[in-house]
Amino acid sequence: MSKLWLLIAMVFTGIIYAVVLLYFMPMPVFNNILLHCILLGTLFGVVNFIVAVLYYRRHEKLKSLNQQLKSSLMKDSLTGLLNRRAFDQAIKDVDDSSLYSLIFLDIDNFRDFNNHFGHDIGDNVLRKVGETIKACVRATDRVYRYGGEEITLILMDCDKKNALKMAEKIRSGISQLDNQAYPQITASLGVSSYPEDGRNIHEVIVASDKALLKAKQSGKNCTRSC
Incomplete structure (x- = not known):
């Protein structure tokens, strides 16, 4: 659920960015350029979401590996007891x-x-x-x-x-x-x-x-x- 909200937020931010920052002049609602900006903003949001998810997964993987390494350094390999x-x-x-x-x-x-x-x-x-x-x-x-x-x-x-x-x-x-x-x-x-x-x-x-x-x-x- 948190990833869905993150996707929605990023897509919405992308659209705002595309419409407001990339196109400054007022336009009709169904103007082709406005539609282009909305599509561009959606793509921008989706790409950012994918990058964020990949970064998060990599971060969690590294965190898990570090935790495993720390745990192994604290254990006796023969008995499984702490060392x-x-x-x-x-x-x-x-x-x-x-x-x-x-x-x-x-x-x-x-x-x-x-x-x-x-x-x-x-x-x-x-x-x-x-x-x-x-x-x-x-x-x-x-x-x-x-x-x-x-x-x-x-x-x-x-x-x-x-x-x-x-x-x-x-x-x-x-x-x-x-x-x-x-x-x-x-x-x-x-x-x-x-x-x-x-x-x-x-x-x-x-x-x-x-x-x-x-x-x-x-x-x-x-x-x-x-």
């Missing part, structure tokens, strides 16, 4: 006046697993873990592959109690994954929350990392908080 670049950008936008929690997750013994069974099998484990996490979180939660076998979650409007429940749900889901002939997959998780564990996002990140270390030191395959 470290996206995490670094996200923490800049976190509002420290709102409640939120962080979960740091590390796949247990992953480097040994990778070295023993090969990177292809290790990559498959990362994909399975990523899919399990995405199935456990809310639509508003963000999951990032922080680096290697470490994954980070930002849970907005989520206190520590609910973050711990989420972490345990994820840990349990990972431990129940069918890894076929290979050893069981487990993960250790550290949970921290704002404002309980830090005055800003950077302090909360440090707290979550410390909680993860505590989980590792507690025997792995467990969840710990600060």
Whole structure:
């Protein structure tokens, strides 16, 4: 409907342009020159409409391509999770006046697993873990592959109690994954929350990392908080 109105407006503008600007003297309504001006103005309006539509389509296509490129730069190609670049950008936008929690997750013994069974099998484990996490979180939660076998979650409007429940749900889901002939997959998780564990996002990140270390030191395959 908007394109139809644009066409009508351009044709009308073309006619006015042709009659007023190209022919200055008053003419009878059915004068051949007036008819010529009207036809010329209509053609002028249609051509302008086509050019405008083509320009708009090209602009939208470029906009879509730019958005796809930006999105690809923010995603991990292996797991489909957001990547470290996206995490670094996200923490800049976190509002420290709102409640939120962080979960740091590390796949247990992953480097040994990778070295023993090969990177292809290790990559498959990362994909399975990523899919399990995405199935456990809310639509508003963000999951990032922080680096290697470490994954980070930002849970907005989520206190520590609910973050711990989420972490345990994820840990349990990972431990129940069918890894076929290979050893069981487990993960250790550290949970921290704002404002309980830090005055800003950077302090909360440090707290979550410390909680993860505590989980590792507690025997792995467990969840710990600060």
